[in-house]
Every structure is written in C-alpha cells, then in structure tokens.
Amino acid sequence: MKDVTKLVTGRHGHKMERLDVRTVNPSINRGSTYLYDSMNHMSEVRGKARELGTQSYGINGGDITVDWQEAFCELENGFRGVAVSSGLLACTAPLLALLGQGDNLLMIDSVYGPVRTFCDNYLPRIGVSVTYYDPLCTLDELDRLRTPSTRVLYLETPGSVTFEMQDIPALAAWAKDHSLRTIIDNTWGTGLYFKPLDHGVDISTHAATKYMCGHSDVVSGAIVCNEETVREVEAIRDLFGLSVAPDEIYMGLRGLRTMAIRLPVHWHNGLALANHLKGLPEVANVLHPALEQDPGHALWQRDFTGASGLFSVVLSRDVGWEQVDAFLRALKLYGLGYSWGGFESLCVPHRPQAERTASTWPRPGIGDGFFLRFHAGLEDPDDLIADIDQAIHAMKKV
Numbered sequence: 001m002k003d004v005t006k007l008v009t010g011r012h013g014h015k016m017e018r019l020d021v022r023t024v025n026p027s028i029n030r031g032s033t034y035l036y037d038s039m040n041h042m043s044e045v046r047g048k049a050r051e052l053g054t055q056s057y058g059i060n061g062g063d064i065t066v067d068w069q070e071a072f073c074e075l076e077n078g079f080r081g082v083a084v085s086s087g088l089l090a091c092t093a094p095l096l097a098l099l100g101q102g103d104n105l106l107m108i109d110s111v112y113g114p115v116r117t118f119c120d121n122y123l124p125r126i127g128v129s130v131t132y133y134d135p136l137c138t139l140d141e142l143d144r145l146r147t148p149s150t151r152v153l154y155l156e157t158p159g160s161v162t163f164e165m166q167d168i169p170a171l172a173a174w175a176k177d178h179s180l181r182t183i184i185d186n187t188w189g190t191g192l193y194f195k196p197l198d199h200g201v202d203i204s205t206h207a208a209t210k211y212m213c214g215h216s217d218v219v220s221g222a223i224v225c226n227e228e229t230v231r232e233v234e235a236i237r238d239l240f241g242l243s244v245a246p247d248e249i250y251m252g253l254r255g256l257r258t259m260a261i262r263l264p265v266h267w268h269n270g271l272a273l274a275n276h277l278k279g280l281p282e283v284a285n286v287l288h289p290a291l292e293q294d295p296g297h298a299l300w301q302r303d304f305t306g307a308s309g310l311f312s313v314v315l316s317r318d319v320g321w322e323q324v325d326a327f328l329r330a331l332k333l334y335g336l337g338y339s340w341g342g343f344e345s346l347c348v349p350h351r352p353q354a355e356r357t358a359s360t361w362p363r364p365g366i367g368d369g370f371f372l373r374f375h376a377g378l379e380d381p382d383d384l385i386a387d388i389d390q391a392i393h394a395m396k397k398v
C-alpha cells in the first residue's frame with residue numbers, strides 16, 4: 001500500500017496491541033459519516049434509528065449524544081431526551097413541533113425574553129397566533145383566553161425575572177381536559193428540584209447552559225419529552241438539522257456529575273443573600289419563592305425539593321438609574337452580565353414592566369422600582385453579603 005493511501009485510510013498495520021480497557025469518561029465521537037456492513041445493515045440501522053430517535057448520520061451525534069440525552073431525560077422521568085445547541089432552541093423547537101397554521105398558543109407573560117421575540121416575530125409568519133396570559137391568572141381567566149384553535153399552553157415556574165409560581169399540576173390537568181399540550185421551561189427547577197412530567201406536563205425544556213453545564217463555558221439546550229410528543233420534537237430536530245457538537249455534549253455530561261453537589265450551595269447562598277437584602281431600606285421587595293413570605297412559597301414547598309440561586313429584588317422607587325449603576329459598578333464579587341447557573345455570582349438590572357403585556361404593573365404590593373436579578377454563585381455567603389453592603393454604601397454617595 002502506498003503511503004498516501006495509508007494516510008488517507010488510517011491503516012498503519014495495527015502492530016501495537018490494543019488492550020480492552022476504557023477511560024472513566026466517554027469518548028468524544030466526532031463524525032459526519034456512519035459506516036455500514038451491507039445494504040441490509042444500512043436499512044436495518046436507519047429504520048431502528050428512526051424508531052429509537054438515535055443516530056444513523058452525524059447530524060444526530062454519536063454515542064455520547066445518546067448518553068447525554070439519556071442522562072437529562074432520566075432525571076425527569078421522561079420518555080426520551082432531545083439535545084439541541086442552546087436553551088433558546090430548547091424552548092422554540094417544541095413550539096415549532098406542536099404548532100402549525102391556524103393554531104393558537106397560550107404563552108406565559110413572564111417568558112424568557114428571546115422566546116417572546118420568537119413568538120412575536122416568527123410564529124405569526126407561520127400562521128400561529130399567540131395570546132399572553134398573566135402568570136398569576138386563575139383557571140377561569142385562562143379559560144376565557146382559550147379559543148377553539150388553542151393547542152399549546154406554555155408554562156414557566158417561577159417566572160423569568162419576576163418569579164411568580166404556577167400551580168403546575170392544576171394547569172397540566174386543565175390543559176389535558178381541553179386537549180392542549182404543555183411545554184414548561186424548567187431551567188430554574190433544574191430537573192433535580194422539580195420534575196414537571198411527574199405532574200402531567202408533556203415537554204420540559206432546559207437551558208443546559210445554566211446549572212446542568214454549570215461553569216459558564218457552554219451554551220446548550222435539553223428537551224425532555226413524554227412518549228406522546230417525542231416524535232414531533234425529533235422530527236423538527238431532523239427537519240432543521242439541529243445538530244450539537246460532541247464537545248458541548250461532553251461538557252454537559254461533565255457538568256451533570258456535580259450538579260447535585262453544586263445546587264445546594266447555590267440554593268443556600270441565594271437564600272442568605274435574599275434574607276439579607278430584604279432587610280435593607282433600599283429594597284422594596286425580594287422575589288424568591290423559597291422565602292416564607294413570598295406569595296408563591298406554598299406552591300414551591302409543595303412541588304419543589306429545592307431552589308436554585310436565582311432571584312430578584314425590587315428596589316425602592318427613589319433609587320434611580322445613576323444609583324443602580326453606581327451599585328453595580330461598586331460590586332466586586334458579582335459580574336454584570338446575562339445568563340446564570342455558573343459557579344460565579346452575577347447581578348443584572350431588569351425592567352420587566354417594559355416587556356409584559358398581560359400582567360398588571362405594578363403588581364399590588366411588589367413595588368415599582370428597578371429590578372435587580374441576582375445569581376448566587378459558589379463563593380462564601382459572608383463575602384457575598386459584605387460585597388453588597390459596601391456597594392450600597394458606594395451607591396448612597398451618588
């Protein structure tokens with residue numbers, strides 16, 4: 001065999017013996033092309049891949065993709081998991097899968113902003129109408145918003161930025177009674193602390209970017225489906241070629257290994273910060289369902305087994321833009337940046353009032369000042385609290 005053929009085919013004689021051992025971690029399978037032994041083998045594997053939702057071509061990944069999908073799916077007692085390349089896609093792909101021309105979507109008003117943009121700017125182009133509902137609305141109110149063409153109810157508990165809790169079992173049962181399918185953004189619940197499919201939800205989506213990956217170094221999405229919805233979601237994945245690189249998947253698997261160890265620290269640090277912040281005169285309200293006085297506390301206690309490190313505070317009305325900016329600049333241990341779920345603490349300002357169309361603002365008793373969303377990282381809580389105090393001190397000088 002000529003050298004060029006040896007190099008192209010990778011056949012170097014295999015003189016070195018291979019031993020039957022393996023590393024702790026899975027191999028990163030890179031590949032566009034699967035090879036088959038025969039035409040029969042090819043059609044057999046391709047048929048099985050369609051049935052089992054696994055791979056026959058590189059776009060659906062390799063063994064490591066199956067490991068990852070199995071891991072996050074099992075955490076929530078799903079039927080099958082679908083990996084996608086971002087949390088945003090994990091939210092939008094199921095909408096594309098379950099909705100079509102002439103359908104209506106009931107969408108929670110507190111939905112993650114870019115999903116709202118997708119609903120407003122893209123869904124109408126494919127003939128889907130979107131009706132927003134207040135996260136705190138009753139079933140009767142929801143019933144009044146429902147139309148004969150409503151097909152999907154989209155949930156999120158607690159809500160992005162404003163942290164309203166929803167009664168998921170009641171909503172899922174109501175949706176079933178009306179033949180609607182349900183999708184929930186369960187990023188905050190992490191799969192460890194809340195298991196939506198156990199409560200009757202059809203599809204649970206995750207920004208795996210956050211706690212699953214957990215180190216602010218990956219963008220990744222996870223979709224947990226029940227048996228009734230999985231083929232529709234897989235069809236969208238295959239139709240659009242929603243491929244995920246094996247390196248990103250490896251990072252997700254690595255993150256999952258320590259998620260159950262990391263999360264209690266995020267939870268308890270978050271509560272320590274929330275309790276401290278609620279005693280400050282500059283803070284009108286703290287929105288954190290694990291706080292006893294939070295209006296959603298009873299639902300959190302009933303349905304969740306823990307809390308993540310993400311919550312918001314509403315500042316007093318007299319704290320203006322310059323003061324908020326001075327506070328954020330003075331913080332030394334909190335980065336000013338989007339995303340969350342990594343090892344580090346973050347603090348980011350929000351104006352949810354500007355984005356909501358179906359909720360009453362200001363919500364009675366909540367306050368109408370600036371919102372600051374905190375993410376409690378894995379640092380020592382005493383240091384995190386001291387940093388807030390010195391930044392409040394700096395803010396007061398402005």
Ligand SMILES: Cc1ncc(COP(=O)(O)O)c(C=O)c1O
Pocket residue numbers: 086087088089091112160185187188206207208209210219220221339340
């Ligand atoms: C609740 C929620 N869902 C989904 C996403 C989207 O995740 P990604 O950043 O991976 O697209 C985010 C991102 O911040 C989020 O906060």
